[in-house]
Amino acid sequence: MLYRTAGQFKTSYAEDHALFPVRQDAMLLGVILLFAFVILPLTASAFTFQALLIPVLIYALAALGLNILTGYAGQLSLGTGAFMGVGAYACYKLITIFPELNIFLAIALSGFFSAGTGVLFGLPSLRIKGFYLAIATLAAQFFLVWLFQKWGWLYNYSSSGAIQVPNIEMFGVTVTGPRASDLVQYYFVLVVVCLVTWLAINITRGRIGRMWKAVRDMDIAAELVGINLMRAKLTAFFVSSYIVGVSGALFVFMWRGAAEANLFDISLSFRVLFIAIIGGLGSILGNYLGAFLIVALPVVIGAVPAAFGIPISSSTVEHLNVMTIGALIIAFLILEPHGLARLWAIIREKLVLWPFPH
Amino acid sequence: MDILNTIFVQPFADMAAAPDFLLQVIWEGLVGGVLYALIALGFVLIYKSSRIFNFAQGIMVVFAALTLVGLYEMGIPALLAVPLTLAVMFALAVVVERVVLRPLVNQPDIILFMATIGITLFLVGLGETIFGGENKVMITAELGIPTGSIMLEPFGGFVSIEERDLTAVVGAGVLVASLLVFLNRTKIGRAIRALGDDHQAALSIGISLSTIWVIVWFIAGIIALVTGIAWGARAGVSFALEVIAYKALPVLMLGGLESVTGAIVGGLAIGVLEKLFEVYWGQPLLGGNTEAWFAYVLALIVLLFRPQGLFGERIIERV
Numbered sequence: 001m002l003y004r005t006a007g008q009f010k011t012s013y014a015e016d017h018a019l020f021p022v023r024q025d026a027m028l029l030g031v032i033l034l035f036a037f038v039i040l041p042l043t044a045s046a047f048t049f050q051a052l053l054i055p056v057l058i059y060a061l062a063a064l065g066l067n068i069l070t071g072y073a074g075q076l077s078l079g080t081g082a083f084m085g086v087g088a089y090a091c092y093k094l095i096t097i098f099p100e101l102n103i104f105l106a107i108a109l110s111g112f113f114s115a116g117t118g119v120l121f122g123l124p125s126l127r128i129k130g131f132y133l134a135i136a137t138l139a140a141q142f143f144l145v146w147l148f149q150k151w152g153w154l155y156n157y158s159s160s161g162a163i164q165v166p167n168i169e170m171f172g173v174t175v176t177g178p179r180a181s182d183l184v185q186y187y188f189v190l191v192v193v194c195l196v197t198w199l200a201i202n203i204t205r206g207r208i209g210r211m212w213k214a215v216r217d218m219d220i221a222a223e224l225v226g227i228n229l230m231r232a233k234l235t236a237f238f239v240s241s242y243i244v245g246v247s248g249a250l251f252v253f254m255w256r257g258a259a260e261a262n263l264f265d266i267s268l269s270f271r272v273l274f275i276a277i278i279g280g281l282g283s284i285l286g287n288y289l290g291a292f293l294i295v296a297l298p299v300v301i302g303a304v305p306a307a308f309g310i311p312i313s314s315s316t317v318e319h320l321n322v323m324t325i326g327a328l329i330i331a332f333l334i335l336e337p338h339g340l341a342r343l344w345a346i347i348r349e350k351l352v353l354w355p356f357p358h
Numbered sequence: 359m360d361i362l363n364t365i366f367v368q369p370f371a372d373m374a375a376a377p378d379f380l381l382q383v384i385w386e387g388l389v390g391g392v393l394y395a396l397i398a399l400g401f402v403l404i405y406k407s408s409r410i411f412n413f414a415q416g417i418m419v420v421f422a423a424l425t426l427v428g429l430y431e432m433g434i435p436a437l438l439a440v441p442l443t444l445a446v447m448f449a450l451a452v453v454v455e456r457v458v459l460r461p462l463v464n465q466p467d468i469i470l471f472m473a474t475i476g477i478t479l480f481l482v483g484l485g486e487t488i489f490g491g492e493n494k495v496m497i498t499a500e501l502g503i504p505t506g507s508i509m510l511e512p513f514g515g516f517v518s519i520e521e522r523d524l525t526a527v528v529g530a531g532v533l534v535a536s537l538l539v540f541l542n543r544t545k546i547g548r549a550i551r552a553l554g555d556d557h558q559a560a561l562s563i564g565i566s567l568s569t570i571w572v573i574v575w576f577i578a579g580i581i582a583l584v585t586g587i588a589w590g591a592r593a594g595v596s597f598a599l600e601v602i603a604y605k606a607l608p609v610l611m612l613g614g615l616e617s618v619t620g621a622i623v624g625g626l627a628i629g630v631l632e633k634l635f636e637v638y639w640g641q642p643l644l645g646g647n648t649e650a651w652f653a654y655v656l657a658l659i660v661l662l663f664r665p666q667g668l669f670g671e672r673i674i675e676r677v
Contacts (some may be wrong), residue, residue, distance in 0.1 A: 131615065330473055
């Protein structure tokens, strides 16, 4: 009933190709955006912003970047954490070298540095496939994290080896650093995430996106029908690493406030990969669902024992957390290998027909 | 000119000047390489028989070692703790096959790969919850492993060889030899290889997929225990070992995912080369700690020329 598509006629190809051919999808998105932009900021506490809303958005953005590479172009990457690091360090260098640079612009530019690095480490993908490529991207992961530690210029030779985000103003409002308010940072992240998502949706459903999907499904066949494999794979690495780099810059500037090399280690790569896979490879929506699950769940698990008054030390909670996430990943893979996005697609299908079975 | 000198001339001059030190470095690398090879061997066995890229192999090493030490700390004699740990590894193999692998048969490779990462996280959490997260000392002496060291005097210098390292190398050699005999000479070994060649053909002549999977994961568990004891004796037992276990991945790339020989040769080569690079190039020129990435970069370069690794099966693609 809610999702009845009967009576929505399309009379031109343009209408059929519209972003939302079904009216209810657009309305649903409108409601979600209303929540994100108006209702949540009015009601959320500082803890909710810091522990839930901002990290969910940033992780979802990183997963979106990875999903373009792995889900759309079929190139498995385990180096996401390091590419986030490249974005973060590039942004830090940009704002320390050009202090008057607009922070929005700095973050947008820093993506290009990680995109360049991504293309460089994506070159082997022209020769190597599958798991061999996955391990090859680990070379990027370990090499770059080592570089973040050893190359003093990157963190301005600070004695701690960490980068510290300064207070930066944009149009008279402090957006980063210790003095920035959660609300401003939330809006900043939200706007960036919405922009990038809109771009990603349009890239993936356009000519480039179809090229990627053809390469993912079978690269030799794609080559035979005239797709330039090198261009397809390298553009995927470029776009993916760009988004990942932007999310890395946001990660440090809008959320953590400080970072050292170890923050971008392999466990960050895996967390992003989990989000992409549990959300659903080859889907945009899935990244948000997956990020919500992976980021929100530990917060919830951490709160449960306290709520029941069970005395558990924080280290035990941490251990149980790791264990539960492992079990959940397995459970989700068994229940729905195509991810949460597929689950939503099934529900939507049912809603369209409801209350009839066929 | 100066830079070229420090890169291409000085290290070799250093090597020639102190051959005993060079031998010591090579020995250290070799011992590390044996352990990389063992971890890689566990990967190869599971990959050969089921096409599953078992990311959990590294963590199984830590888990086995942790169980052994944990059982000993609970008051069980060391020599009884070993069979008990093996029983735990067998139970783990059965549970993994039942709960994880069986429902995921026929899924794409990446899903199975993710499932093994799920197993990894689960084992890390389980191990830390039961045995605690702090570093433990491997019960080397209690297991009857000698702990002294032998001094050799080649080229008029000194090379010191730890007896526990020697034991590890010999033990690994015996393990690999018996594994090769098992794979090539026994019925189960043939069944494992048949399954690796063609799943459907193997099933159709009556080889049980689930039994073989349990056996293979159990063998991987045994290898993990041996590796865990050897490594724990050097570095203590904690989940920090996990990082070292990632080293087995470039070994696999270098040797090829399907090749037992490749795992051994690749492991030894990477162990020795990364030590040499660290001592003669990394520390003087790059600020040290190059062992974190050297193996990966080396494997990457090799793969650019041989995409299937040094010993892997040739990749034939059909459309």
